[in-house]
Amino acid sequence: MLRYLLRKLLIYSLTFVVAVTIDWSIPHLMPGNPVLALMSRIQIQNPQVAQHVYASYMRSFNLDLPLWKQYYYFWVSLVHGDLGTSIMQFPTPVSSIILHAIPYTLGLLIPATLLSWYVGNKLGALAARRKVLDNTLLPFGYILTATPYMWIAILMSFLFAVTWQVLPVGYAYDPTAGRGWSLTFGYDLFRHWLLPFLSLFLVACGGWAIGMRNLIIYELEADYAHYLESLGAPRKLVRKYAFRNALLPQITGLALALGAVIAGALVTEIVFSYPGLGYQIYRAITNEDYFVIQGIFLFIIVGVLIANFVVDIVYMIVDPRTRIGMQEGGQA
């Protein structure tokens, strides 16, 4: 059990080091002097700001030092939580931009991921080996899982916000109304949250339903299922066992699908101008604000690694085989 967790931790630490190294090396791989190249691209009018940006770039790249020292200092500032300064929103540090955006992104991601996983699995289990449901639910599942996240967001926004005007769109709350912890503000937050949440939820749900449906069909063909049937066990019981066994790969799948859902959340936020990480990264890309892009990248990596570790622990609790070390590492 400890071995299982340690092995996982090793892989995650290695992943983190690799990711940070990539993050550091990409600007260094650009031909020429990266600082000058960046300065020529961002074109800052205010000379004072330009000077400061230039200095902060020089400091963060440490170009006068040998390469290994540059790399070392990159880690040092990273450990101190220094991700650089935003150019577009000068002189806000990147870390504070991220911290302000994080609640919105997590508020979308966590409910959408967990709920779609739950509902999708239930629907998929219902559909498996039931011809009528299979033929009605599954096509929907395939359509949804093949839909680009941003397109369903566009569609939702067009239908509910523009055409029927039942829900607001843009930002996380109405900026003209007063903020503060009141019921009306909470309701306003909820109304702004609903559409982006639904678009994420729907697409993810389709994938889970299909996955579960296929897994159950395989499980129902397994020896234990046939054995139970031959013993005269009720169909419901067999399906229950099949469902439980099929849940295991779906739990692993949760960790694997995370990258896709995050990408989905980023573009969904862009469509709805929802002020999370996706919206910030879009602004950063259009304004060539590289520190923000790199900072958000690192932040996403850390988030994904933590989520993976949580999934591993859940898996260990759910599957006794990983606990007693029969099946080492399960899925790793």
Place this chain on the structure above:
Amino acid sequence: MSAPGNVSTVTTRDELPAGTAGSPRDEEAKPVSGLRETLYFAVRNKKLVFGLTVTLSMLALAILGPLIARHPPLEYGGHLSLAPTTQDGYWLGTTLLGQDVFSQFVTGLRMAFIVGALGGGIAAIVGMVVGFTAGYRGGIVDELLNMVTNVVLVIPTFALLLVIAAYLQVRGIMTEAIFIGLTSWPWAARAVRAQTFSLTSRDFVSLARLSGSNSRQIIFKEIAPNMSSYLFMMFILLFGGAILIAATLDFIGLGPSNTISLGMMMQLSVQNAALQLHLWWWFLPPGLAIMAIVGSLYVMNVGLDEVFNPRLRSM
């Protein structure tokens, strides 16, 4: 894997249970006229026929469309925000800036197929090389490759692509496809490894080894042909995944610099308030096309699974 579209959930399992397409048991059980039997079931499988029809018609549109379009995709014409009409060949109307939506749409389709084929192809090749080597060699090679695979698997590749693309000054459709291919192989590698692992212990592989075949011959002549249907289905999923990743990247503003793609069409329409202006002909077609291509690929895959796997045929 972390490609958009939850492709992974369709094949999250490393070791697909016996009776899955490509497992040796089916191949052995097949009569001599295996190909004819497969064809017999293939043309009668509604899912396969449907998926193939939609995919091929989209492909035809991608090939022929740019030839019949009357205006270059990026040219600014005189008619702004024109609704779909037969006049002047603006069959899908024009954008806010007067560009021909039909022309952009078919060019975007072409780009989608290029990215899918190239990105999916590269991912499939890397996945197969890693998977075959790890599964056949075993031991320390397997451990090492497994470690690499797991690291790439955990990294949210989309975020990685984002940083890479942001730093590229000139972005082309080929570079985009190559980067997508180089980051989306891990789940394929794991699937191939698991299959290879189970095939390596079979008698016919031992026999080939006894008769003096080297590793490469065994992998290409004994192992790969026995899981060809599985590999083909894997490629289809990677193909669809690459299209979705590319569309997402393009939408975020990191598309190819010198052309137009379906993702960029959606980005530009949102940026130019096409939703508020009710220019539905601008933002509906690109998403619909992606949905149709990727969806029909998935459905085709289910159909193929049923064709290759006799146990699923009763469905």
